[in-house]
């Protein structure tokens with residue numbers, strides 16, 4: 285899979301504040317990459333560096349396999365919605381998009397109407413942006429970010445402050461752009477639950493450092509509810525599970541720990557036969573995990589700001 289964004293030890297220092305510290309993220313073609321972190325973790329700083337709004341103190345990054353320097357003309361490949369969209373509040377949605385098209389030298393007939401339709405703003409007519417709801421403003425910001433047909437979208441907390449319906453609508457829009465236009469997306473949030481429903485890869489950023497990066501499918505597997513068996517010697521347990529209990533859905537985590545993903549409702553259907561057979565184990569217990577638990581454990585506490 286081709287990598288669309290690859291950062292190499294990106295760091296940013298503001299005086300004594302390490303806003304970013306040696307960050308390496310890797311976004312593949314077709315990913316919806318969720319960048320999750322508490323307020324002040326460094327999400328905006330990372331996006332601004334990739335968008336070349338600010339310079340890194342150290343490190344570099346590649347976009348679509350090319351190492352980016354200050355002079356590379358790659359700006360049209362990236363569409364951004366970072367912080368509040370820069371809208372002209374006295375203009376309509378059409379006029380706002382038209383201005384961006386003018387700057388980008390795009391004059392294709394029907395182009396603006398297509399974008400308005402894409403973000404569900406086709407019926408806003410003469411209504412000025414100042415009279416839009418927050419969700420409408422963000423969707424207009426998204427349409428403006430799409431001018432120039434970027435390969436990559438950088439969206440910094442785009443659903444912040446929206447109601448659940450607005451969030452769901454925005455999410456659907458991102459999914460469509462990703463599937464139908466094959467746009468790779470980096471989207472940040474401080475609420476994991478908002479991202480975990482649709483992202484393909486997750487990066488957890490905390491106090492300027494990337495403390496975890498993983499594909500969502502792997503994380504979901506790791507964080508599935510399971511029975512944990514701990515024992516000094518797992519070999520007789522593994523043999524017993526397979527040969528006597530015909531259990532195959534388990535993973536050996538370490539020489540002394542294994543996780544079983546079945547029989548969750550009846551752990552005794554495993555523990556009793558083991559005891560009867562004289563096979564020793566230290567503990568056998570049910571572990572319930574969620575991605576949110578993992579996030580809280582890694583970042584040390586409640587995340588909702």
Ligand SMILES: Nc1ncnc2c1ncn2[C@@H]1O[C@H](COP(=O)(O)OP(=O)(O)OP(=O)(O)O)[C@@H](O)[C@H]1O
Pocket residue numbers: 298301302303321322323324325326327328329330441474
């Ligand atoms: N221009 C600046 N000057 C000084 N410090 C800054 C500047 N911009 C960001 N910082 C600091 O860098 C750190 C990371 O900020 P950043 O805005 O990237 O975090 P964030 O994860 O996007 O948080 P939020 O969700 O609050 O926007 C914070 O400690 C912030 O105060």
